[in-house]
Amino acid sequence: AQKVTQAQTEISVVEKEDVTLDCVYETRDTTYYLFWYKQPPSGELVFLIRRNSFDEQNEISGRYSWNFQKSTSSFNFTITASQVVDSAVYFCALSDPSMNRDDKIIFGKGTRLHILP
Amino acid sequence: GAVVSQHPSWVICKSGTSVKIECRSLDFQATTMFWYRQFPKQSLMLMATSNEGSKATYEQGVEKDKFLINHASLTLSTLTVTSAHPEDSSFYICSAMGSGRALYNEQFFGPGTRLTVL
Numbered sequence: 432a433q434k435v436t437q438a439q440t441e442i443s444v445v446e447k448e449d450v451t452l453d454c455v456y457e458t459r460d461t462t463y464y465l466f467w468y469k470q471p472p473s474g475e476l477v478f479l480i481r482r483n484s485f486d487e488q489n490e491i492s493g494r495y496s497w498n499f500q501k502s503t504s505s506f507n508f509t510i511t512a513s514q515v516v517d518s519a520v521y522f523c524a525l526s527d528p529s530m531n532r533d534d535k536i537i538f539g540k541g542t543r544l545h546i547l548p
Numbered sequence: 549g550a551v552v553s554q555h556p557s558w559v560i561c562k563s564g565t566s567v568k569i570e571c572r573s574l575d576f577q578a579t580t581m582f583w584y585r586q587f588p589k590q591s592l593m594l595m596a597t598s599n600e601g602s603k604a605t606y607e608q609g610v611e612k613d614k615f616l617i618n619h620a621s622l623t624l625s626t627l628t629v630t631s632a633h634p635e636d637s638s639f640y641i642c643s644a645m646g647s648g649r650a651l652y653n654e655q656f657f658g659p660g661t662r663l664t665v666l
Contacts, residue, residue: 468657474639476592476657522591536582536655540591 433458435525435539443545444513451509452542454523458504465499465506466524466536476522482506510544518546551575552644554658561632562666569627569661571642577622578644582655583615586639598625632665639663 434457444450456465467479480490482499490497494514498507510517523539551574561567571581580599584592596612598604598619606612614636616628625644629636639662643655 473659474641474662475659476641478657481654535594535597538591538593543589 433525433527433537435523435537437521437523437539437542439542440540441543441545443547445547446515447512449509449511450513450544450546451507452521452523452544454506454508454539456504456506456523456525458525458527460527462527464526466522466526467497467506467508468522468524468538469519470522470541471519479508479521513546515546515548518544520544550646550654550656552578552642552656552658554640554642554661556661557659558662558664560664560666563633564631566628566630567632567663569629569640569642569663571625571627571644571658573623573644573646573656576644576646578625579622579647580645581619581625582643582645583617583625583627584641584643586641586660588639592641595627629663632663634665637663637665 436455438453463484465482469477469479480497487499487501494511496509520541520543522541525537553572553574555570559567582597583595585595586592594607595610595615596604596606596617598617600619600622604617614630619625639660641657641660643657645655
């Protein structure tokens with residue numbers, strides 16, 4: 432069965448601290464996609480990254496970085512020098528083409544991140 | 549590019565009435581559109597997948613007679629909540645996936661519609 436686990440329900444850090452959001456996934460297939468989305472209070476989902484299962488290179492985009500480790504089925508997300516505007520709910524998600532529903536995205540329960548000024 | 553809009557952004561209705569929510573892909577043709585529901589402080593749950601010109605595929609536990617989905621064109625899908633009740637109050641989000649190479653297998657999300665049933 433496909434599953435995405437975000438064990439951290441809620442995190443609070445002081446501005447300028449680094450914070451890592453954990454994501455562990457389960458899938459039986461070797462080909463899949465992993466995603467991170469940000470959902471600010473407005474509710475609109477903001478796409479952050481999509482990673483193919485064959486690409487294990489870590490990615491950095493400004494203050495955001497992602498650590499993909501297939502050996503531990505994890506796709507963690509780190510925000511460095513956090514800012515108040517980073518406060519949001521962050522969802523990790525999985526898309527597994529082998530399900531014969533290659534467009535279905537399974538979301539984790541989300542991590543609510545509070546950046547305190 | 550790849551913008552998806554939803555209308556209305558919020559709606560309040562009386563119990564027993566029907567509400568229609570529109571999802572449009574503004575600058576690409578969406579062969580597939582998805583409807584999600586998100587209750588407060590919870591994750592997004594896929595309700596149904598709709599392909600243009602064919603019947604929607606509903607997830608287990610979603611009543612197809614209550615949540616009517618129409619995907620009549622490559623840029624428009626509608627979700628109608630029939631005989632809405634307070635427990636249907638939720639945030640409804642659509643997403644669209646294009647058929648073009650650059651958009652393949654990538655979903656673009658709408659801004660969501662907040663439904664409140666009194």
